[in-house]
Amino acid sequence: xxxxxxxxxxxxxxxxxxxxxxxxxxxxxxxxxxxxxxxxxxxxxxxxxxxxxxxxxxxxxxxxxxxxxxxxxxxxxxxxxxxxxxxxxxxxxxxxxxxxxxxxxxxxxxxxxxxxxxxxxxxxxxxxxxxxxxxxxxxxxxxxxxxxxxxxxxxxxxxxxxxxxxxxxxxxxxxxxxxxxxxxxxxxxxxxxxxxxxxxxxxxxxxxxxxxxxxxxxxxxxxxxxxxxxxxxxxxxxxxxxxxxxxxxxxxxxxxxxxxxxxxxxxxxxxx
Numbered sequence: 463x464x465x466x467x468x469x470x471x472x473x474x475x476x477x478x479x480x481x482x483x484x485x486x487x488x489x490x491x492x493x494x495x496x497x498x499x500x501x502x503x504x505x506x507x508x509x510x511x512x513x514x515x516x517x518x519x520x521x522x523x524x525x526x527x528x529x530x531x532x533x534x535x536x537x538x539x540x541x542x543x544x545x546x547x548x549x550x551x552x553x554x555x556x557x558x559x560x561x562x563x564x565x566x567x568x569x570x571x572x573x574x575x576x577x578x579x580x581x582x583x584x585x586x587x588x589x590x591x592x593x594x595x596x597x598x599x600x601x602x603x604x605x606x607x608x609x610x611x612x613x614x615x616x617x618x619x620x621x622x623x624x625x626x627x628x629x630x631x632x633x634x635x636x637x638x639x640x641x642x643x644x645x646x647x648x649x650x651x652x653x654x655x656x657x658x659x660x661x662x663x664x665x666x667x668x669x670x671x672x673x674x675x676x677x678x679x680x681x682x683x684x685x686x687x688x689x690x691x692x693x694x695x696x697x698x699x700x701x702x703x704x705x706x707x708x709x710x711x712x713x714x715x716x717x718x719x720x721x722x723x724x725x726x727x728x729x730x731x732x733x734x
Contacts, residue, residue, distance in 0.1 A: 469539070474536075474709075480705050484524050487688065490690070552670055568693045591730075598636075603623040608628075614631060629661075633663045646691060647663075648687075652717055653722045687733055
């Protein structure tokens with residue numbers, strides 16, 4: 463495949479107290495899709511700010527910044543050489559154990575009865591995941607503004623609506639409830655509309671991680687990994703550690719190297 467996939471974001475804050483902020487917006491450095499032509503610029507009221515990069519799971523990178531009161535702007539961009547038919551990442555035993563436990567937004571222990579009754583009879587883990595994604599795609603409607611930072615998978619199942627993070631949390635919780643290790647990945651998603659940061663699911667099947675997206679809003683072949691974790695609490699694009707800052711604007715862009723491929727979302731595939 464020729465050409466480069468390009469991704470970028472611009473984030474603005476109004477900082478009212480001295481604030482420490484950790485960002486997860488940079489493309490992960492892993493697999494066969496190296497990051498090229500990368501730029502991260504963070505400016506506050508006094509000009510460019512110092513940034514400390516810290517490693518995160520699965521090639522992710524966190525950037526810590528201390529901002530004074532006033533406007534704060536974050537601008538990130540990168541070009542990537544897409545990995546055609548990349549092999550799925552290995553799912554180690556320790557990772558699989560963590561990915562079976564309940565987490566803040568994925569209370570799988572509360573959904574065992576529902577999940578077992580609907581999907582537990584399927585003996586093949588791939589069939590269980592496929593059936594769960596089909597169920598969520600059918601019975602959960604995509605509705606902007608229908609959830610908030612406190613909404614978990616059980617809330618979304620009851621409400622029958624949510625956004626990408628809610629779809630991902632339901633799939634993860636139901637997979638864990640029928641003994642399929644599952645986690646989330648924050649990604650740039652060429653083809654997504656409206657464009658934004660996107661959250662998808664990875665399940666451990668036959669010792670490797672495979673990506674699924676119950677929203678079915680973007681082809682998985684073009685996704686660019688940013689961060690990986692148990693749920694959205696681990697993969698948020700920004701977290702205020704101390705101080706006070708109000709988010710005022712987010713703009714995200716992702717353009718695939720070539721025309722987007724079709725995706726029936728029925729079969730496992732890798733996320734580099």
